[in-house]
Structure formats: C-alpha cells, structure tokens
Amino acid sequence: MSRISYLNGKYVEHNSAMLHIDDRAIQFADSVYEVILFHKNRLIDGVEHWLRLSSSLAKLSMQMPYLATEFNEIAHKLFTLNNIETGSIYIQVTRGVSPRNQLIPKKISQTVIMTVIATTLPQLPDKINKAMIEPDIRWQMCDVKSTGLLIGSLYKQKAVDNGFDDVIMQRNNIITECCFSNLFIVKNNIILTHPTDNFILAGITRATLIKLAAQLSLTTKETKFEYNELINADEVFSTSTTTFVRPIHMIDDSVINHGKNGQITQKLFYAYHEYINK
C-alpha cells in the first residue's frame, strides 16, 4: 500500500504531494506546525495541540484554516488510510502561495499539509544520554512553533557529530531548552523548568508532565536556572511529544546522578506512559 498524505483538501499519494515554489513556507518560513502522538485510536492531548496551533497562527496574524473537529477527522482518516495504530501526525499550516513579496499578502488560501508515520512508544534509555551546551542563538519568538527550525537541526547534527545525543541551549546565562524538547531539572525533590515566555516553546508534554507531577505530589517550579544549577542537579530530563520523558545522564563532561535514570524521572516517565494508555 502506498503512503497517503493530506494536502489542501485532498488525500494524495505522499510521493506526489507538491507545493508551488511561491508558497511562503518556502520563501519566508511563513508557516507553523504541530506533531501529535496517536495511540489507542486517539490523538494524545489533541485539544491542547490544536489550541497551540491556533496560538502560533494568531501570533503571526493567521487564522485556523479548519475547526479542531475537522482537523481531528482528517487525522483519524489518515491513520486509517495508512493502517497505523500507533504513530504520529505532522501538521503544517503555511500562509499560502503568493508571488514573492516582503509584505504579508492578504486574502490568500492557507496551505495545509498533514502526514502520518508509524512509531513505537519510547522506552527509558539503556545507555548514557549525553547533551552538550550551545548558545541559544535562535530568534526571540520561540513560543511560536514555526518552521524556522534551522538552528535546532544544525545543533542536533552538531551534537551527534561530537558524540552527544542532544544540545541544551543557554541564552544570557539562562538555560532555555533542548533543540526540539523542553528541559527539566530536579534538585532536592523539587522539579524546575524554564517558565513559558518567548524564549521557549510551551511544550504540550511539558504541561501534561507538570500536571502529572502534581498528581504524584511532586512540586514543580517554573523558574529560570543557570548552568551551575543544571550540572549540579540531582536529575535532568527533557520532554517532547515523541520522546515523552528522556533522562539526560551527562552534560558536557559533568555526570548527572552517577549516570543513572533518576527516581523522579522514572516516576514521571511511567506516569506519562500510563496517561497515554488510559
């Protein structure tokens, strides 16, 4: 069976899903996206993802092209057409096609792309997960989930090229987040993570984790922290839609928690697994 994707109202062969070269995603990175996990016939935190999509679009003076229910319907149909039980959906909304112009064109039709892939649920890593520190030189609208992702991609590659798994970014001495995930530290049983502002993406898994932590009677503080607090933390982990809760065992050459998965990290990992299996 060939892979089917969704493009502007049509279900098409993935290989023949094409955009015009004047699409503003291509020329101006004028587009936003979401990735949502699909498991047990539902989109995990679907409502929250559609709300964030709406928020990203609004910050760029764009509207939601469809109702959340319409997005849901297309998503479910795509997973069915592609015969996927557990997977993820990538949704991209662009401002649309218009002759190249520095000004924002009015009244053009937005482009909507939706693609699905099968995935397996992540497990806790059985080897040391290493992160390196890099300056956070991204733009200052990190709260918008835009497709201007080049720094993240370059950094992720740089990490791998240097024997690391991920990059943790630092701006003005403050630790912000990882390339494509939010970052948490644990110190004296308190969980800390950067507050939501224009310097990080307000992760959906991040928000769910904070709720799950509260249910486990764990305290989370949304507060800024620095490099020294990071490398002296009892536990460090990242969160994202596809990796859930991922312990980080080593940062530059500092070992965290003797290189072992932390107690709280593991608790949250299993709580999240339970959450998506409910």
Next chain:
Amino acid sequence: MSRISYLNGKYVEHNSAMLHIDDRAIQFADSVYEVILFHKNRLIDGVEHWLRLSSSLAKLSMQMPYLATEFNEIAHKLFTLNNIETGSIYIQVTRGVSPRNQLIPKKISQTVIMTVIATTLPQLPDKINKAMIEPDIRWQMCDVKSTGLLIGSLYKQKAVDNGFDDVIMQRNNIITECCFSNLFIVKNNIILTHPTDNFILAGITRATLIKLAAQLSLTTKETKFEYNELINADEVFSTSTTTFVRPIHMIDDSVINHGKNGQITQKLFYAYHEYINK
C-alpha cells in the same frame, strides 16, 4: 507568453513549478537565497552574489550545487526566455527532499529554484520615507542569507500598517539594519554603517557603495552606532539590490535633514546608477 522558471535542471512553466512537501526548505527553513539585478545584459555584481551564496551554503555545511558560470548561464537564459531586459533574479538553494528528520540528511540532492521578474530601476523618492524602530529579535546568524525571513516580513508589514515604510532594527542598544536592507548614517561628512558580523547581512550593494564612496573621496567607517546617533545623523539611507540607495527622512517622530534627500545620499545614489550603467 507564459512565465518560465528554472527548477532542478529544467525550464518549466512558473505555475507548474512544484516542490515536494518533504523539501527541507518547507519543514526546516533549511535553505538560502540570493536576489541579483540584471541590467544591460549582465548580472550586477554577479560574482559577489555567487560568492555570498557559496558562503551562506558553507555556513550551513552545504556546497554550491553549480559553478558560478553555470548559474550565470541559467540566469541569462531565463531573462531571454522571459523577454526581460531589466529585472531581477531570485535564486534559492535548499538542502533537498528527505523524509522529515531533525538531523541533517547526507547525500541528498539540493533543490535549485531560479525565477525572474521584470523591474524598473529605482528613483530617489519624491515623498517622505519613514522608518520605525523595532527590537532585532532575529536569530544570530544574520550573516547567512537564509529563507528564515519571517521577522523581516512581519516587521515590514507592521511598518506599513502603522504608516511607515520600513523598520530599523536595534539589538542591545545597537542599530543593526533594516528588514531587508543595510543601513547607513552620515555625520559630519563621515559615513557610518554596522560592521559585518553575525548580526547583519553583508549586503553586496553595501560593499559596492563603500567602494563608490571611496572613489568619491568620502570616508566610510564600519562601526556600531546607537539610536541617539541615528536620529541625530545628518543623513540616513538604506541600501539593497533592488532599492539601491534609499534615503530615510523620518525615524519614529524624528525628522532627518529637514525631510530632504541628503547631499551625500544623492551623490551615492547617482554613483550607483552610473555604476550599473557602465
């Protein structure tokens, strides 16, 4: 006659020039571009533009897909096919098409897009040209002419929506450049402009202007300056491939040079016109 564009080795109808949705320009803004003026059967500063394209690509660990002579040949053919005597060419090179991955894929074919449009040469404005100040919240790789242009586009639109023509950006109290052009000020017959580093694009017109100024026995200093120096300048102008030298007469509510085109600005404007007509 229909518009002809170039895409990956083929001359195609512009309306049917399409990229696959998995092109990394679409998903990661993983691409760079150039705009070059074509006049009197030559590309103005063509060599410098190909060198900058090569430099932008190198900073993203990409290679030039073609030799400069091959780029030139395609460019000339496009202007001929589209029957354009004076115009501009837009060249975009992307990393290519690959299943969406945060890591940089190896050994994929780069996408090359080239489109041309007819233009008229710019004149000195006959009305007040106004700029507003906004914080420079772009990434910190502004020396790479990437397609991550969303801030520039949003700011340009914001300017127009607020009765201005352009935005001048300011980062850490330093004036950097405009949305899509470099910025110069003149004070006591000395021309000042931000040095080339990772906070501005090293404009080709900027570099040519500095040479032309020297030929006119004018002194240019590449140095950082602040808001107060900007609004108290004798003259202010911007430079770009398509606008050449553009006087700015008003910044926020400060009037520059009594709202008139400055002497040095005009000299440089005419020198640039002469330069491209040589």
